[in-house]
Amino acid sequence: MLTKRIIPCLDIKNGRTVKGVNFVNLKDAGDPVELAKQYALKGADELVFLDISATLEGRKTMIDMVLKVAEHVNIPFTVGGGITSINDVDLLLKSGADKVSINSSAVKRPELINELANKFGSQCVVVAIDAKQINDDWIVHLAGGSVPTNLNLFDWAKEVEARGAGEILFTSMDNDGTKAGFANQALAKLSDTLNIPIIASGGAGTVQHFVETFKEGKADAALAASVFHFGEITIEELKVALKDNNIEVRF
Amino acid sequence: MKIVIIDYGAGNIKSIQFAFKRLGYNAILSNNPEVIKTADKVIFPGVGEASSAMQMLKSSGLDILIPTLKQPVLGICLGMQLMCKSTEEGNTKGLNIFNVKVKRFNNTVKVPQMGWNTITDLKSKLFKGVKNQSFMYSVHSFYAESCIESIATTTYSLNYASALQKANFYGVQFHPEKSSSIGEQILKNFITL
Numbered sequence: 001m002l003t004k005r006i007i008p009c010l011d012i013k014n015g016r017t018v019k020g021v022n023f024v025n026l027k028d029a030g031d032p033v034e035l036a037k038q039y040a041l042k043g044a045d046e047l048v049f050l051d052i053s054a055t056l057e058g059r060k061t062m063i064d065m066v067l068k069v070a071e072h073v074n075i076p077f078t079v080g081g082g083i084t085s086i087n088d089v090d091l092l093l094k095s096g097a098d099k100v101s102i103n104s105s106a107v108k109r110p111e112l113i114n115e116l117a118n119k120f121g122s123q124c125v126v127v128a129i130d131a132k133q134i135n136d137d138w139i140v141h142l143a144g145g146s147v148p149t150n151l152n153l154f155d156w157a158k159e160v161e162a163r164g165a166g167e168i169l170f171t172s173m174d175n176d177g178t179k180a181g182f183a184n185q186a187l188a189k190l191s192d193t194l195n196i197p198i199i200a201s202g203g204a205g206t207v208q209h210f211v212e213t214f215k216e217g218k219a220d221a222a223l224a225a226s227v228f229h230f231g232e233i234t235i236e237e238l239k240v241a242l243k244d245n246n247i248e249v250r251f
Numbered sequence: 252m253k254i255v256i257i258d259y260g261a262g263n264i265k266s267i268q269f270a271f272k273r274l275g276y277n278a279i280l281s282n283n284p285e286v287i288k289t290a291d292k293v294i295f296p297g298v299g300e301a302s303s304a305m306q307m308l309k310s311s312g313l314d315i316l317i318p319t320l321k322q323p324v325l326g327i328c329l330g331m332q333l334m335c336k337s338t339e340e341g342n343t344k345g346l347n348i349f350n351v352k353v354k355r356f357n358n359t360v361k362v363p364q365m366g367w368n369t370i371t372d373l374k375s376k377l378f379k380g381v382k383n384q385s386f387m388y389s390v391h392s393f394y395a396e397s398c399i400e401s402i403a404t405t406t407y408s409l410n411y412a413s414a415l416q417k418a419n420f421y422g423v424q425f426h427p428e429k430s431s432s433i434g435e436q437i438l439k440n441f442i443t444l
Contacts, residue, residue, distance in 0.1 A: 002364060004366075074435060075431055094265060098429065118300070120299055
């Protein structure tokens with residue numbers, strides 16, 4: 001049986017993890033490779049690295065990091081942030097990334113999704129969508145939720161699938177950072193309308209939230225950052241709880 | 252031990268090279284028939300689309316070479332699919348090493364299958380020390396049908412052959428290089444065949 005996936009997400013700036021990390025036995029909490037190894041050992045199913053470097057220099061450092069992660073970590077990982085071209089993706093995949101995640105660049109030029117899917121295969125193309133609810137409509141936003149577009153979440157998700165995306169990473173800006181649970185209604189609607197896997201993101205605060213997003217939100221995977229980084233929820237306890245709730249997970 | 256990863260331009264081969272490095276082996280990347288012929292072990296990787304990958308194989312004559320190899324050959328993911336008779340992806344004729352067709356999952360399940368699924372019915376030395384129901388990581392929209400050459404079975408809407416073997420040719424649909432310590436055990440087993 002295909003299991004539900006648990007995905008810690010690491011924000012990377014100039015080759016280092018940002019946001020505090022509260023892990024025991026970690027020599028260097030800012031080192032993404034050390035952190036990734038820990039997560040792989042603890043049973044994370046995949047990892048996502050989000051490059052938030054604003055400079056070209058920072059982006060170059062990202063490639064070095066991808067190479068090191070690929071060298072030392074034996075589970076799949078996705079790299080996102082600032083990807084705008086086939087060349088960017090080519091370099092990341094050649095450096096050992098398994099998938100790439102694109103967001104704004106897909107909204108700005110949707111053909112990029114087709115180009116990447118044709119060249120590298122749908123399986124490595126994740127389209128990240130940030131959306132928030134405005135007057136009962138889910139509206140896609142860019143730049144970390146600050147810039148609204150005229151796209152409706154469900155229409156855009158359908159288009160993204162038709163253009164060849166292999167997976168959707170949906171972050172509810174309304175839920176992100178609240179620790180009050182995932183946007184399960186919208187997630188379930190996405191899952192029912194689309195035939196590609198959906199990763200739930202934004203709102204994880206408790207183990208129960210993960211149970212709910214897999215059951216009510218019908219998510220295929222759930223992504224979170226701070227609850228894992230600060231040790232508020234460990235991957236092990238989370239998986240035990242999911243199993244107790246009859247949700248298939250990998251041990 | 253000379254391990255050669257066939258480098259014909261398809262997909263993420265760095266991960267496979269790194270996986271061998273973690274096991275203490277230096278695997279070489281090459282598309283040179285002489286280098287491939289003289290290897291002790293050959294890895295035939297592949298990620299991406301079948302018809303274009305087959306085109307790349309043909310342009311370097313590797314489609315002729317691979318079926319003639321005598322040492323253990325391990326096809327991974329699309330590599331395994333290309334070793335089959337044919338695949339529905341791009342209506343592509345395969346290398347016809349395994350006598351089985353590759354088909355697309357129907358839409359009763361999410362396609363691609365992405366993530367960790369179990370392997371059962373393990374039948375080869377390739378799985379020495381690997382427990383039945385071990386989890387392996389896969390990402391794919393197409394599968395090889397269950398057949399007499401199956402050495403592992405996985406269920407995703409139906410039972411399919413998640414690994415195949417015929418003589419010195421092995422194929423796995425999942426990614427051992429990304430499947431944690433159990434995947435590494437399978438690569439280790441392949442090296443010691």
